[in-house]
Amino acid sequence: MDATQKDLVIVGGGPAGLSAAIYASRSLLDAVTLEREALGGQVILTSEVDNYPGVPHADGYGLTEAMREQAAGLGADIRMEPVDSLERNAETGRFLVRTPSAAYDAAAVIVSAGAQPRKAGFVGEERYAGHGVSYCATCDGMFYRGKQVFVIGGGNSAAEEALFLTRFASKVTVVVRKDHLRAQASVVSELERSEKVELRLMTSIVELGGGELPSSITFRDNATGETHxxxxxxxxxxxxxxxxxxxxxxxxxxxxxxxxxxxxxTDERMATTTPGLFVAGDVRRKPLRQIVTAASDGAVAATSVAAYLGHPVEG
Structure with missing residues (x-):
């Protein structure tokens, strides 16, 4: 299979990849964006986005569809193709990107493939994802203002986000399958001091039930195996x-x-230790994973690629 030569291949069509596609087009790079499943990534599962600047009360699908239209309007080449492999030629410094139907020989690559939330595995989790089940407190906490929330997890992130949720929820119940939290002692102490927080140790959620939205929760006592x-x-x-x-x-x-x-x-330019290989969005190490930070990463990565390849960068 002959490889098509490109300045840039962008792997992933979420907010980071679409932002990179926009900036690559404005920098006159010959680029292609490859997405394996659905443009927008995890964002399209979000029924309401209220923290993206300038676009209040957007839905995830509509927001990323606007990004796609903007990128396409600037001439971005966006294709629904999963990437099977990524290789670098040590002699030429170029990259070979293979999909099931094509191969691309690129001078630079941006990987913006994202990250998937780890699932808890209870019955009804997929059914109510985005409609009663959330994987991001900072994204969705405000939608539960005055309501009760249950937080599954015992690590630092779960404990810190449970504390964040006390700003909105009437009650926060932290459900931990073991007999202790793994979070730092100072965070655990803060949880224990909060009047809004209840800790349920040795407990798991095994099922959510209800109609369009959940109305029942089945708990299991992990010490006895009993459910209620x-x-x-x-x-x-x-x-x-x-x-x-x-x-x-x-x-x-x-x-x-x-x-x-x-x-x-990566460094602040989204560059890795491999020349020409850049990483943007949730797949890179960073302190905050949000739509706005992913879009920012994509813009920085594409601008860095343009500089790496010696292309002019439009303002």
């Missing part, structure tokens, strides 16, 4: 699954430095 069901008014509560995320960094293994969780390590 609690019922609520439909739509009066939410479940936040905060048991970690899994970065889509498989293509990067052996090419760049990954941290202990599998996230790519």
């Amino acid at each position: 069901v609690e019922t609520y008014e439909e739509g009066s509560f939410g479940v936040f699954v905060l048991v970690g995320r899994v970065p889509e960094s498989g293509l990067l293994r052996g090419l760049v430095e990954l941290d202990e969780s599998g996230y790519a390590v």
Whole structure:
């Protein structure tokens, strides 16, 4: 299979990849953006986005569709193709990107494949994702103002986001499958001091039930194995699954430095230790994973590629 030569291949069509496509087009780069499943990534599962500057009360699909239209209007080449492999020629410094139907010979690559939230695995989790089940407190916490929320997870992220949710929720119940939290002692102490927080140790959620929105939760006592069901008014509560995320960094293994969780390590220009290989969005190590930071990463990465290739960067 003959490889098509490109200045840049962008792997991933979420906010980071679409932002990179916009900036690549404005820099007159011959680029292609490859997305394996659905443009927008995890964002399209979000029913309401209220923290993207200038676009209040947007839905995830509509927001990313606007990004796609903007990129396409600037001439971006966006294709629905999964990437099978990414290789670098040590002699030429160029990259070979293979999909099931094509191959691309690129001078530079931006990987913006994102990260998937780790699922808890209870019955009804997929059914109510985005409609009672959330994976991001900072994204969706305000939608549960005055309501009860249940947080699944016992690590630092779960504990910190549970504290964040006390700003909005009437009550925050932290559900931990073990007999202790793994979070730092200072955070645990803060949780224990909060009048809004209840800790349920040795407990798991095994099922959500209800109609369009959940109205019942089945809990299991992990010490005895016994289960019990609690019922609520439909739509009066939410479940936040905060048991970690899994970065889509498989293509990067052996090419760049990954941290202990599998996230790519970059500098502020989104550059990795491999010349010409840049990483943007949730797949890289960063303190905040939001739509706005992903879009920013994509802009920085594409601008860095333009500078790397000696192309002019439009204002």
